[in-house]
Amino acid sequence: MPRLVARGRLRASLLAGRQGARRADRGEQAVKLAIFDCDGTLVDSQADICAAMDAAFTAAGLIPTERHATRRVVGLSLHEAMRQLHPEGEHHDHASLTELYKDAFRARRAAGAVGEPLYDGIASLIVELAGQGWQLAVATGKSDKGLAHCLATHGLTGHFVSLQTADRHPSKPDPSMIEQCIADAGADRLRTAMIGDTVYDIHMAVNAGVKGIGVDWGYHETDELIEAGAQAVATSVDHLRDLLGEIQ
DSSP states (O other): OHHHHHHHHHHHHHHHHHHHHHHHHHTOOOOOEEEEOSBTTTBOOHHHHHHHHHHHHHHTTOOOOOHHHHHHHBTBOHHHHHHHHSTTSOHHHHHHHHHHHHHHHHHHHHTTOOOOOBOTTHHHHHHHHHHTTOEEEEEOSSOHHHHHHHHHHTTOGGGOSEEEOTTSSOOTTSTHHHHHHHHHHTOOGGGEEEEESSHHHHHHHHHHTSEEEEETTSSSOHHHHHHHTOSEEESSHHHHHHHHHTOO
16 A cells, blocks of 8 residues: 555656646636545444444354444445455455345335434535535445435535546545546646545545545544544534635
């Protein structure tokens, strides 16, 4: 991972410099982009994720993982999460667990058991940023369908110009999702921030050469986020608003 971070930082720095120079030459106003993680950043989905994970492991005849362990892998692609939670398993075991998890989550949703509540203040922040001219995006380990359902439930879909998921990208911390968000938004890399609650989000930001802003209401600890390279860690939505306001 350190090598990936280093290569990503160098490549992104060169791209950012060229992009900024081109915009300056054309006299264009730079586009600001805020990319949000979903689980643990926009919504508190740990209860749903842990329940589906328990069901998947039980269906596979395995002992369910501890809640703390499950929380640690939130944000990764499902296959990578299963690899970490069941390291002694083979590729086909991880693929099977992934499908069992999807089945369990779909069953919970069909039964009306999936909550995924927004964190307090998030909805108003999204609306406010969009009104201020920010381009907004999501980069998440969720599936396309899972993210679409989550955003639609809260009436937020129309505020985002780019929705990137693990269905179409390598798992975090690969910078692929951020790169696509920047391309979709036509954003200035130097005015792009990745906001997330895990080290995977921050490492992804470092790899893409954008600002990494952590949030302390999710699933990883503040000191971990700082060590991973976060430029700041928001302690509240109001604090996050202030941090984004510093990006000019």
